[in-house]
Amino acid sequence: MESLDGIEEVFAVVDNNILEEIEVPEPRNPKVYFRDVDPFNDYSEDCFKKRFRFSKNVIHIILPKITGFLESETQRGLPITPLCQLLTALRFYATGSFQIVCGDIMHISQLTVCNIVKRVSRALAMLMPDFIKFPANLRNIKAAFENLGCIGRAPGLKNIVGAIDCTHIKITKPRGIIHTKQYRNRKGYFSLNVQVVGGPNLIIYDIVARWAGSTHDSRIFRNSRLNIRLSNNEIDGMLLADGGYTCTRYLLTPILNPRTAHEERYNKVQIKIRNSVERLFGVWKRRFPCLQIGLATKLSTTANIIIACAVLHNIAIGVNDTFEVRRC
Structure with missing residues (x-):
């Protein structure tokens, strides 16, 4: 009996040592919804x-x-x-x-x-097909652009349906892609080069958010569905662009070396109208600072976020829900 009692004491000591060595997990935090x-x-x-x-x-x-x-x-x-x-x-x-x-x-x-x-x-x-598109009746758009380009009593450009430009949305270095260097733009950071066509009231008519930051603006336009629609006369009108694009019958760019007064006046009107897309970028990124600061999500999610912000921007313009940043 004494030997059995001694054995039980030994096992009790061993069990206590094992319990001391085992780390008891902490209880999980309750879910907060x-x-x-x-x-x-x-x-x-x-x-x-x-x-x-x-x-x-x-x-x-x-x-x-x-x-x-x-x-x-x-x-x-x-x-x-x-x-x-x-x-x-x-x-x-x-x-x-x-x-x-x-x-x-x-x-x-x-x-x-x-x-x-x-x-x-x-x-x-x-929702992009429902909210990001050219209006069915372009007559009012052409008239608004013509009034926007007026300088004094001289009329603006006619038959203009939009201003096109690209903006860079900063991203983190893509993972799981062989050619990651193509996403590094000329300024040295990784980005997506997003093509946007804007209207006179700062609404977005077309957007392409799938090209790497190193891609040139003109290449994005040449490979876009918008270029095909314009060349096939599916859209009755012309776009205004900066000097980085090639001038065509439906894409007007500034004259590099104006020699006459008419050419100088054309450049002034063209730049005045084209600045509407620059204002669009400013309003768009002020409302959604994630586009200004940058995105650290996957490329597919990043593209959806950019398009989602464009859809929300058009909804806000459509219901006249303005937003102003108040500085302290």
Whole structure:
């Protein structure tokens, strides 16, 4: 009996040593869901617009168009509502901050924010055919461009339907791609070279967001569907571009060495009208600073984010929902 008691004491000591060596995992943090935050009631109209770049009424216009893409098939795991997903993505577009910061503000994880931004951006990009297109009646557009180019009593250029230019959206170095150097632009950073055609009221008529930063503007246009439509007279009108493009019958560029007064006046009118697309870039990037600061997402998601911001920009212009940055 004494020997058995001694053996039991030895095993008890061994068991205690094993228990001391085993690290007991800490309990997982409880899930915190977005429903604890209610931006519509927590913020006033002005504060809401500063944080999400749109008024509350416009949110109710955007949401029904993408609800079908955001709804969960089941209620397993307490899925986040389409409204909360849209506001999370808009918060990311409006700040250009790290996803983990947006997640802390919205009380969700960084991985959830990543999935939401990817899903919402794809849903908004699918609306591109409905919101990014040339109007059916171009007569008013031509008249607006002609009035925009007036200098004194002299009329502006006629038959103009848009101004074209490219802008660089900064990205991180792409991964999983053999030719990554082609995304480094002439200024030395990685980017996507995005082609945009703008109207007189700063609306976007056409956008191409798939070319690497080192690609020349004229090459993007030559390989675009817009070039084919213009050459086939599917679009009745001409575009204005800078000196980096080739002058054609439907693409007007400045005269490099004007010799007469008429040529000088043409350059002034051409530049005055073409500046509308530069103003468009400024308004577009001020509303969505993520385009100005840069994007660290995958290339496919980055392209969807750019197009999604273009769709949202046109929706805002369509409902006259202006946004101004107030400097401190």
